[in-house]
Amino acid sequence: MPASLSGKWEMISNVNFDDYMIVLGISASLRKIATKLNLKKTIERQGDQFIIKTTSTFRNYTVTFKVGQEFNEFTKGLDNRHLKSLVRWEGNKLICEQTGEKKNRGWTHWIEDDKLHLELFCEGQVCKQVYKNVSKTREEE
Structure with missing residues (x-):
C-alpha cells in the first residue's frame, strides 16, 4: 500500500x-509573482478519490480525481488549459499524465523522509518542489 499523502x-x-512556467507560456509578470509565493497543499483521500488543494495569497487551485479514471481538467488560474488527465499509482508514487496542447505534461507526488515531494514536468522542463507536513499541532510533536 502506498504511503499516505493526506495532510496539510x-x-x-x-x-x-x-x-x-515559461514552457507553459505564463507571462513574465505572473511568473515573477508566482516564484515568490509560499504554496500550501491540502491533500484529502476518500477511498480511491483524491482532493488536492494548492493555496497561496495570490491564487488557489483544486483538483479532484479518482485513481485510474481519466478526467477532464481545466487548469483555471494556472495556465488556463483544458486537459485530459489520468492519475495512477506506480509503487509509492502518485503519477498524473496530462494530455493537451503541451507535450509530456504531468506531475508526480510521493513521500520521502517525511516530506511531500512534487515533480511538475512539461516538454522537458522539470520543477521540483518539497513540502513539510504542517498537519500536526504543537502538542503532537
Whole structure:
C-alpha cells in the first residue's frame, strides 16, 4: 500500500519553477509573482478519490480525481488549459499524465523522509518542489 499523502503541507523548496512556467507560456509578470509565493497543499483521500488543494495569497487551485479514471481538467488560474488527465499509482508514487496542447505534461507526488515531494514536468522542463507536513499541532510533536 502506498504511503499516505493526506495532510496539510507547506512548501520548503521550489527548484526550476520559472523555467517550467515559461514552457507553459505564463507571462513574465505572473511568473515573477508566482516564484515568490509560499504554496500550501491540502491533500484529502476518500477511498480511491483524491482532493488536492494548492493555496497561496495570490491564487488557489483544486483538483479532484479518482485513481485510474481519466478526467477532464481545466487548469483555471494556472495556465488556463483544458486537459485530459489520468492519475495512477506506480509503487509509492502518485503519477498524473496530462494530455493537451503541451507535450509530456504531468506531475508526480510521493513521500520521502517525511516530506511531500512534487515533480511538475512539461516538454522537458522539470520543477521540483518539497513540502513539510504542517498537519500536526504543537502538542503532537
